[in-house]
Amino acid sequence: MGDVPATNDLEQMLREVGLRVTRPRVAVLGAVHTLPHADTDSILGAVRAELPEVSHQAVYDSLHTLTAKGLVRRIQPSGSVSRYESRVGDNHHHAVCRSCGVIVDVDCAHGAAPCLTASDDHGFVIDEAEVIYWGLCPDCSTASS
Amino acid sequence: MGDVPATNDLEQMLREVGLRVTRPRVAVLGAVHTLPHADTDSILGAVRAELPEVSHQAVYDSLHTLTAKGLVRRIQPSGSVSRYESRVGDNHHHAVCRSCGVIVDVDCAHGAAPCLTASDDHGFVIDEAEVIYWGLCPDCSTASS
DNA sequence: CCATATTCTTGACTTGTTCAAGAAAAAGGG
DNA sequence: CCCTTTTTCTTGAACAAGTCAAGAATATGG
Incomplete structure (x- = not known):
């Protein structure tokens, strides 16, 4: 890989x-x-x-x-232009830095395809759960302290 | 409410x-x-x-x-323009229809602020986990079947 | 090697959003 | 209640990302 x-x-x-x-x-x-x-x-x-x-x-x-x-x-996280990645089909998520916009891969916390269950799906047929972790990357968090 | x-x-x-x-x-x-x-x-x-x-x-x-x-x-889900909501501070998420773009609120599946734990945060200081459920709304899923 | 369907080039255009300068209006002090 | 100061709003232009459309070029199957 x-x-x-x-x-x-x-x-x-x-x-x-x-x-x-x-x-x-x-x-x-x-x-x-x-x-x-x-x-x-x-x-x-x-x-x-x-x-x-x-x-x-x-x-x-x-x-x-x-x-x-x-x-x-x-x-395409909020406020960002489109970005592309080649890692597909393995249910991973992303952490995005609010300050510099850098994106890193984050493996799903709970295993295979866990987040695919909403508490109440309102009748939606859901095929994917996308998770974005917002915060500050190591560089920006030390720089701003 | x-x-x-x-x-x-x-x-x-x-x-x-x-x-x-x-x-x-x-x-x-x-x-x-x-x-x-x-x-x-x-x-x-x-x-x-x-x-x-x-x-x-x-x-x-x-x-x-x-x-x-x-x-x-x-x-601002991928491919959508900016949208706004007044429900703030209660850690809820969204389901977005891939076909018509409609958005509905979804309460967090696991309680208070659960999704805030990534398996490996790469040193990020994470302050929010945003979840978007992608799929088809009831109208579009029946229309396309 | 040819024919056909697909893909690429060129260049204009749309849409959502931001920038900038000056006019208008809100809030606090007299 | 009025005046001053600061903030906010109007106007109008500019910008960036992405899309549309027509014709030229290219890949693929025969």
């Missing part, structure tokens, strides 16, 4: 979900693996390091497509 | 947190009480029903000030 997949693996991932393999998509998927929790702009920058000519639209399209196919996950 | 406070009560709330009492602020605070989970535009509309001349900027300013003083809470 934590390793960034090789290009071949990235192409494989795309094929497995039935997507055409294009240079922009491979680069975007790679960037999301390399830069967890990056915003669209950072991803665009990383992709252009490799493919200087890609349009921002291609990156937006790729991110949407990859999100729809479940290869990446979009996260 | 659930009653919309009278104008006098609203003014009182403003004074208690040290804010000047102005017509726009009273109207905004009232609108947030009347329309829970409303977006800025709906609030603007509700305020203008009463004060046709208010600027949208006054509404934005009021909402920010009220939020800063803790009289209202801002919520």
